[in-house]
Amino acid sequence: MARPAGRSDMDETVLEMLDRNADHAETFDTRFEGLEHEQHPDAVTVCCSDSRVLQDHLWGNDEPGHLFTCGNIGNRVVQRTGAGPRVSGDVLYPLAHTNTDVAVVVGHTGCGAVTATYDKLTDGSAEPPGIEHCLDLLAPGLESGVDRLPAGLSREDAVNHLVEYNVxxxxxxxxxxxxxxxxxxxxxxxxxxxxxxxxxRGEVHVINVDGETDPDALRAAHPEIDSRVQRRWTY
Incomplete structure (x- = not known):
């Protein structure tokens, strides 16, 4: 049902977005050749939908068809199904149907979803049902992380430790x-x-490759990314 009429003019934010889209279309008009009917992205990325995380821009990507980008609060790969928790279809689709063979899970410092889940687990803080649903998908994984946090951490440090743990x-x-x-x-x-x-600021730090989380082991196994491997918490 449409909302009752209350505004006579389009919001300036939308007008600005459309203006920027016109510039985008002018630039990208010829970049979809060969992609009109199929896609074979090189990687699927699962990022937090936080407004500060420019999901394609952080990789310097302006190439249509290169990255299959998923976004949600807490960079989750899990969804509930009738058969129990399963890999989200958003993430699974390119792995199952477009020959994509790389998946990159990207958390970020100061994550609001991780913060809200931390609050939920430590003091029972509640959110509206839609947000609670998302936090309930994060909480089972983060609960053991909360229990393992080093003593004496500030709230900010605790959250950023859990950002890694969530990834x-x-x-x-x-x-x-x-x-x-x-x-x-x-x-x-x-x-x-x-x-x-x-x-x-804006750098991506690799903390896990195929389940290996030890920085020294990662650098030894992948010397080409030596300078990009960095963790705050080795537990």
């Missing part, structure tokens, strides 16, 4: 799923805009 749990869920082909490489990373890691 690890999402990677683990993908690796354990029979629906995800064994040929798929699964990478976990954290996007930092809080100076929580050594490096520039």
């Amino acid at each position: 690890d749990r999402q990677v683990e869920f993908l690796l354990d799923s029979d629906d995800v082909p064994e040929s798929v490489q699964v990478v976990g990373a954290v996007y930092d805009f809080q100076d929580a890691y050594d490096g520039k």
